Amino acid sequence: MKKCLIVLYLLLDFFCIEATTNVSLVKPCGLGTPECPYKIGTPGELLYFAEVVNDLLDSIPHNPGACAVLTNDIDLSEVCGPEIGSWTSIGYYNCYYQGTFDGRDHRIENLYLYSTDVIKSDIELGPNVFWGRGFFGIVYDGSIRNLIIGSGYLYTNKGHLGAVAGCSISGTMYNCHNFATVEGDCVYVGGVVGIEGCGGMAENKVEKCSNVGKVTNTSYEKGWGVGGVVGGYGCGVTRNCYNIGTVEGCGRAGGVVGNAPSATIINCYSFGYVKSNGAKYSKVYDCGGIAGYMSDNEDTKTTIADCYCNNPSASVESNKEFFYPKEDFKNGTVFHKLDSLYPGIWTQHIGVDSLPIFIKDNLLEQDEYIHKVKYICKGDSLEYNGKFYKETGIYNGACEDCTELYLKVRELDTTSLMVKIEEGMSYKFGDDLLTESGIYTRLTKNHFGCDSVIILDLQTKPVCKPIFIEIFETICEGDVYDFDGDLYSKKGKYEKKYINSMDCDSFVLLNLDVLPKSVTLIKDTINQGESYSNYNFSVPEQGKAGKYSFKQILLNQSGCDSIVNLELTVLKVKEDNPTTPDIEDNPSVEPETPDVEEPELEIPNIFTPYTEDGINDVFMENYTVFIYDRYGNLVCNSDNGWDGKYKGVLADPGTYVYVLTLKNGEKKKGTIKVLKLK
Numbered sequence: 019m020k021k022c023l024i025v026l027y028l029l030l031d032f033f034c035i036e037a038t039t040n041v042s043l044v045k046p047c048g049l050g051t052p053e054c055p056y057k058i059g060t061p062g063e064l065l066y067f068a069e070v071v072n073d074l075l076d077s078i079p080h081n082p083g084a085c086a087v088l089t090n091d092i093d094l095s096e097v098c099g100p101e102i103g104s105w106t107s108i109g110y111y112n113c114y115y116q117g118t119f120d121g122r123d124h125r126i127e128n129l130y131l132y133s134t135d136v137i138k139s140d141i142e143l144g145p146n147v148f149w150g151r152g153f154f155g156i157v158y159d160g161s162i163r164n165l166i167i168g169s170g171y172l173y174t175n176k177g178h179l180g181a182v183a184g185c186s187i188s189g190t191m192y193n194c195h196n197f198a199t200v201e202g203d204c205v206y207v208g209g210v211v212g213i214e215g216c217g218g219m220a221e222n223k224v225e226k227c228s229n230v231g232k233v234t235n236t237s238y239e240k241g242w243g244v245g246g247v248v249g250g251y252g253c254g255v256t257r258n259c260y261n262i263g264t265v266e267g268c269g270r271a272g273g274v275v276g277n278a279p280s281a282t283i284i285n286c287y288s289f290g291y292v293k294s295n296g297a298k299y300s301k302v303y304d305c306g307g308i309a310g311y312m313s314d315n316e317d318t319k320t321t322i323a324d325c326y327c328n329n330p331s332a333s334v335e336s337n338k339e340f341f342y343p344k345e346d347f348k349n350g351t352v353f354h355k356l357d358s359l360y361p362g363i364w365t366q367h368i369g370v371d372s373l374p375i376f377i378k379d380n381l382l383e384q385d386e387y388i389h390k391v392k393y394i395c396k397g398d399s400l401e402y403n404g405k406f407y408k409e410t411g412i413y414n415g416a417c418e419d420c421t422e423l424y425l426k427v428r429e430l431d432t433t434s435l436m437v438k439i440e441e442g443m444s445y446k447f448g449d450d451l452l453t454e455s456g457i458y459t460r461l462t463k464n465h466f467g468c469d470s471v472i473i474l475d476l477q478t479k480p481v482c483k484p485i486f487i488e489i490f491e492t493i494c495e496g497d498v499y500d501f502d503g504d505l506y507s508k509k510g511k512y513e514k515k516y517i518n519s520m521d522c523d524s525f526v527l528l529n530l531d532v533l534p535k536s537v538t539l540i541k542d543t544i545n546q547g548e549s550y551s552n553y554n555f556s557v558p559e560q561g562k563a564g565k566y567s568f569k570q571i572l573l574n575q576s577g578c579d580s581i582v583n584l585e586l587t588v589l590k591v592k593e594d595n596p597t598t599p600d601i602e603d604n605p606s607v608e609p610e611t612p613d614v615e616e617p618e619l620e621i622p623n624i625f626t627p628y629t630e631d632g633i634n635d636v637f638m639e640n641y642t643v644f645i646y647d648r649y650g651n652l653v654c655n656s657d658n659g660w661d662g663k664y665k666g667v668l669a670d671p672g673t674y675v676y677v678l679t680l681k682n683g684e685k686k687k688g689t690i691k692v693l694k695l696k
Contacts, residue, residue: 040096041061043062043065043066043069043078044060044062045066046059046067047414048086048420050067050081050084050085050086050117051085055084055085055120058086058092059092060090061096066078067084067108068108071084071109071115072106072113080113081117082109083115083117084117085117085119086117088121091124092124092127093127093128094126094128094129095128099130104132105131105153107155107156108154108155109154109157109160114157115156115160116157116159117160118161118163119160119161120164120165123164123378123379124165125168127168127170128169129153130170131171132174133175133176134174149178149204150177150184151179152172152180152181156187157183157186158187159187159189160189160190161189162182163193164192164379164381165182165194166194167194168197171198171199172201174203175204175237177212178204178213179200179204179212179249181198181208181209182211183211184212185213185215186215186222186224186254187222191223192225193225193226193227193376195228195229196210196263197230199231199232200233200234201236203236203240204241205250206235206250206276207235207276208229209261210259211248212249213243213248214251214254215253216252216253221253222255223254224254224256227247227256228259228262229260229262230263233246234264235269236267237268241267241268241298242276243311244266244271245261246261246265246272246288247259248276248281249276250270250276251281256275256283256286257360258286258356259274260274260288260374261273261274261290262288264290265288265290265292265293266294267295267297267310269297269298270294270297270310271292271294271305271332272292272305272309272311273292273307273308274287274308275308276309278312281309283321284323284325285324285363286308286325286326287352287356288329289328291331292310292331293305307332307341308325308327322337322340324355324356324359326341326342326356327340328342328346350368353365357374363377390422392423394428395427395469396428396429400425402415402423402425407425409425410427413425428466431470431471432470433470433473434473436474437475437476437477439477440480440482441479441481443478447460452474454476455476455478457476458474459471459473459474460472460474479522480522482523483522485518485522485523489527491528491529491530492533493532493533494532494535494577495535505693506528508532509531511528513526536579536581537580537583538583539583540582540585541585542584543589544560545588545589546590546591547559547560548560550586553584554572554582564588565588568584569582623689623691624691626693627663628671637661637676638678639658641679641680643679644677645660647669647672648673653674660676662692671693672691673692676689676690
């Protein structure tokens, strides 16, 4: 009888009730060594591996450090279940698992573990006994990687429970994921690992792991922690992990880690529902989106960095600095924060992935157990151990020599080209000189020696000579000319290049001339009570003496604006002689003849503040103006004109309404167009 088996009997049903199954043990290929691991692809081969590690049969040599890789998904529905019996964890007290198990991203389906132990206290077994339940029970200096627990149910009322491993002592969990329901009435419960403890040669690590399944710890008396990824810690690092499953317990419930003294949690997130009802050794508020319980003791201090949570029920008193709204997870904000620290781990397709997910590892390129990598061209085949293979894949060699072939098929290399030549010219394509339009195909070899197809789309076009077109246009001062989308207001030459329907260059040269507008000032006088009708002005009788201004806009002979300003002085006359001006009342008035001068007041209708050349940069400087946009919003209220700015920034080009107050108090209303000239 083996030593470990004797310990089992002494522990009084420490182990789960073994499943009563008709599945036979099958020895897998391989030696179980790191260089030649067991290659497991069936339930029978997996049971054989478990017996080797657990040392349960005299006929199978004991090897707690046996290494293995999965070659297929494995369904355990005929190995364990409510009607069959419980799964027996791989590795347990005094028979820890110490090897490397690589799932190669294969899934374990229908894992069923139901364990009720009769021993009531750890004291009966000694102070350093570790209890572990899960697909693996206890991992000591071992490594579990690239494994998916796809479905199942796990329960225990003793020790520590995790879907991948109940207890990891200085072990490594990398790229492991759980979708099963994990429910315990025990000390620590975790979606991936129950507890991580110290004691081995290496540092505990849980990296790139995730949990989707529901994780529950119902123990009020024993419950020290329940976490989405890890239930509790003795020491170790959890990095690049996430939880989106429900986490609920009687104490110390955390989205990523439940009980977290001496723990280091980096670059993780939790989006699951987290709730704690309080337990004998914890409080209701020992509940957090990242960690349920944290320590600030110098010897057991909890370290959390670059973590993010959004948990609808969890208390965030101790985790509030990690809390982010739901939208930040959906729109990529959290993904970019995760990716900035560890690029190449995370990905998220916005609009498709509602949460950050892991980039899938290229296991075939990194797998250290693949000893032969061969390449062939598409359509060729390779002989290996008497068989011919022509598809990309992993192929086992002879079981005795532990070899594996990773065959990679190079696909047909296709290159597409599009070339244009002028009529009468030729294009060399391989050994051929082509002169006509068409689709041509050429088969050659690439640098790997495999077939390469080049597809040429050859197009001929007429011989082109540049076409030059010159146009002459005239505008009035203040107007703009639209030259195919570009606006010009200054005299000059402007050029545009086009490609015509024959794929030839065409150049259009614009000669733009700007005609000035004419401005005339007329000064004249009339007596009080007289009307005025000279120079096309029609001013009615004026009953009050004073100075008056009038304006009219005509077209000159060039078709541009001709602005005529009239400054009319009305003289006061004596009452005894209405036709004679009162010189005393008009001491400054002398007979005048009309003359032409520069205008004293000119209200432009175009405004160019963008040019900043000192010309027409300010609208009605030294005058009081109110400026409104087309929606009636006040843009400017100024006693010194408008500089074209709205809230400190140049206003958008367009038409604006002005209300102008003249020096005599008269108000004028009109429109001013803001232009942005090139």
